[in-house]
Amino acid sequence: MAGPDQIDTTVDRTRPASDLDADACSIAATLAVIGDRWTLLILRDVFRGVRRFGQLQEDLGIAKNLLADRLAKLVERGVLERVPYQERPVRYEYRLTAKGADLSTALIALMGWGDRWYAKDGAPTVLIHQACGTPIEQSVRCPRCDEPVNPGKIKSRPGPGRSTP
C-alpha cells in the first residue's frame, strides 16, 4: 500500500520491465542525456555564465578529455550550441539552446533539495526574481483547483505517448 509520501501508481503495475526504456519513461529519456557524473555540473556552470572550455575545465576540475566529450555530446543532442565569440583566432563558447535553458526547472529542483537537506547554515546560493529581488519558489500545482499539490496527492496514469501492447 502506498504510504502518504509515495506517488500512487497502482493504476499501471500490470506492465513489465520495459517501462525503463527511454521511449516509455521520460525520466529515463532525460537521464540518457544528462544522467552522468559531470553533465549537470557543466550545465550548471553554463547557466551561471561560465561558457568557455578553459573556464569550465578550471572551474570544475574535470579532465579535459571528458569535458571535450561531454560538450560534444551536449551539442550533438541540441542542449548546447558552439558559437564563435571572436575571429582571429577563432574561439568558441558554449551557449544554452532553448532546450538547454528548459533544464533550469530541473536544476532549480535539484538545488532546492540540496538546500533543504544539506545546507546546514542556509542556502549557499539564492535565486531571486530579477524584477523585485524576492527569492523564487518552485511548486507543483493543480491548475483546476488552483492550489499546491503535495507528493502524496499525485497519481500517475499512462499518457497518450504510451504504446499499449
Place this chain on the structure above:
Amino acid sequence: MAGPDQIDTTVDRTRPASDLDADACSIAATLAVIGDRWTLLILRDVFRGVRRFGQLQEDLGIAKNLLADRLAKLVERGVLERVPYQERPVRYEYRLTAKGADLSTALIALMGWGDRWYAKDGAPTVLIHQACGTPIEQSVRCPRCDEPVNPGKIKSRPGPGRSTP
C-alpha cells in the same frame, strides 16, 4: 553578456573554482547523493511502488551487486529506509523517507523535460491531481509578485550558507 535564456549570475563571478564543492553548491551536494547512472531510476521505481530488491532488479535490468550497493548507500544517506514487510522469513522492502519523498520535485522536473523534448507522441506518463484528475503543473513563481518567473528573469546571489573568505 547573458542571453535571455541564461540565469544571470554576473553578481558573483569573482569567486574561483571551489564553487564546485558540495559545501558551496547545492546542486553538487545533491548530485553527490543521486548523481549516478542508476540511483534516480531506482528512486523513480520506488516512487511508483516498486520497493523490493527482486522487483527492482527485474524492472531496471541492473546488476544485483550494483543494486545492493546503491540501495545500501541510499539507506545510509537517509533517502530510503529498509523495513521488514514480513517475518518468517524476514523480507525487507525499501521505502522513501521524508527526505527521499522530497526528491519528487526533481523527478517531476526531469520527467517534464523528457516529455517536452523527447515524447513525440505525447507524454508516456501523466501525473494527475488525485482529488480531481487534472494533470498537474510545475512552476517557478515569485511569491511577492504572485506570478510565474521564466528562467531569463532569475538572478542568483550568495546566500547565508556561503562561506565568504
Place this chain on the structure above:
DNA sequence: GGGGTGAGTTGCAAAAAGAAACCGACTCAC
C-alpha cells in the same frame, strides 16, 4: 531430504573515468 524463493555476495572481464603529456593554430612582444 529435495526443490524453490528472496536477497543478497564474490570474482573476474570489460568499459568508463582520470591524469598527464602532447599538439596545432594563432597572437603578441621583441
Place this chain on the structure above:
DNA sequence: GTGAGTCGGTTTCTTTTTGCAACTCACCCC
C-alpha cells in the same frame, strides 16, 4: 621572424566503476 604564451582540444596510460555469472545463505513447503 623567433620565442613565449594562450586556447581548445587529442593521445596515451593508469585506476575505478560497471556488468555479468556463479555462488551463498536463510528460510519455506512438500
